[in-house]
Amino acid sequence: MSKGLTSRADDYSQWYNELVTKADLAEHSAVRGCMVIKPYGYSIWEKMQAALDKMFKDTGHSNAYFPLFIPKSFFSKEASHVEGFAKECAVVTHYRLKNDGNNNIVVDEDAKLEEELIVRPTSETIIWNTYRGWIESYRDLPLLINQWANVVRWEMRTRLFLRTAEFLWQEGHTAHATSQEAVEEAERMLEVYADFAQNWMAVPVVKGIKTPNERFAGALETYCIEAMMQDGKALQAGTSHFLGQNFAKAFDVKFTNKEGKLDHVWATSWGVSTRLMGALIMAHSDDAGLVLPPKLAPIQVVIVPIYKNAEEFKQIGDIADALIAELKAKGISVKYDDRDTQRPGFKFAEYELKGVPVRLAIGGRDLQNGTAEVARRDTKEKMSVSREGLADRLENLLDEIQQNIYNKALQYRDEHITAVDSYEDFKRVLDEKAGFVSAHWDGTAETEQRIKEETKATIRCIPLNNPKEDGACIVTGKPSAQRVLFARAY
RNA sequence: CGGGGUGUAGCGUAGCCCGGUAUCGCGCCACAUUUGGGAUGUGGAGGUCGUAGGUUCGAAUCCUGCCACCCCGACCA
Known part of the structure; x- marks a missing residue:
């Protein structure tokens, strides 16, 4: 790991790029526009997924999985939809490779697909084609499905997390008996996203609707949450669409209502992606590195021992073990960094770079005094704290940090x-x-x-x-x- | 996809104009001394110079194609 990070003031976008790679969140892959999400970055995404998934389940949705590939013909059934995505689709045309005789692996021209497959840029078409078989009566409605998946949009200009050719997301696709119910669903999921952004990511958002120009291809109304980054640029953090009967008509999804009449169903779709990682990074972090909200931090508390000999190391280890047990009992994730290969100062810098919300240092003086040094990442404050009741204090401190970084972001947003x-x-x-x-x-x-x-x-x-x-x-x-x-x- | 730039050890770089097998720093490995904010010393390892061709006795260096990344546009979550 190299020392230092470009400052936000010097070059905001370089700061972002360096932060993402140096904090071990992600890196560029050998494939154009596609990134590798590294374990540390992925564990943040997993925490996001877990929180969102629970919120989806709590609002009555179930997960399912639909194919990566979409027949080209499906795609063209909804006119504005195909127009919106046509320019950024990856297309599968063949299903076999062969050796050309010179030890080169080439596409086998004899293995041309009869119908080309589109790698999904979003799944409305394949899902609505499927829903046709699932929905017959108002009793089958509402149908509330979500899928966690990867999608591909062949972007020309990419940035880690913010815009990559392949990205991870969730897409909810629901079917309803009435227009009003579908609108309510779209609004409900917008609330879920806003709740998640504010209470988990600590990112304040403006809830709103898009103008027709900015609407999702195929939607009648697009709702969105907009966040603001520290450079004053806006970032769309989530969208929820009222699709009307567009997809139901395109894929002939009808149901018999209570009056015995046949009608097309009403639809919504909604999604958030790994782009949220970009929002999280840019909303809170500083020139020393990441600042993570405790609720999404893979490691909430790190303990760094400072010792002069094996005897001290042992004593500190015993204290750490007891503390770890207490913290774990409270559901706090804690790491004891007992590596002997790195000095304390190095570790301090490393955990700051990685955004660990609270750092605990325990050294010889603390052994004498029954204390520990508590350092919070958001304000960089350090204080010597008695080990008596420390776990409770740390639990409160994590809440305080969560609140503080939200307030900071909110203040910045409101001032801008x-x-x-x-x-x-x-x-x-x-x-x-x-x-x-x-x-x-x-x-x-x-x-x-x-x-x-x-x-x-x-x-x-x-x-x-x-x-x-x-x-x-x-x-x-x-x-x-x-x-x-x-x-x-x- | 258009304009500009870059690609040399894990990272950052010198060398390229003017062709002769590669410089320095960080990191890595070993040992010792260290440990309350990115340690120090000594010794050591690590390179198809992005990639594929071409020119040449000889290419990191000159020429061409391709790939990737960065910046600026058009497009987008």
């Missing part, structure tokens, strides 16, 4: 929502301050497009429960009934 009333101010705020810019917009795609081309800012969302306020569009001066949130985004 700026209301402007002229296009001039709009551009100035984007360039000088960044963050969300709250402004009036005439509601047209043309104006939205023009702003995007001229400033690189997009409408992140129209916040839910947005206060109505009469005003004039900052570009065209046309009347507007509410402000919307703009930002440059990841």
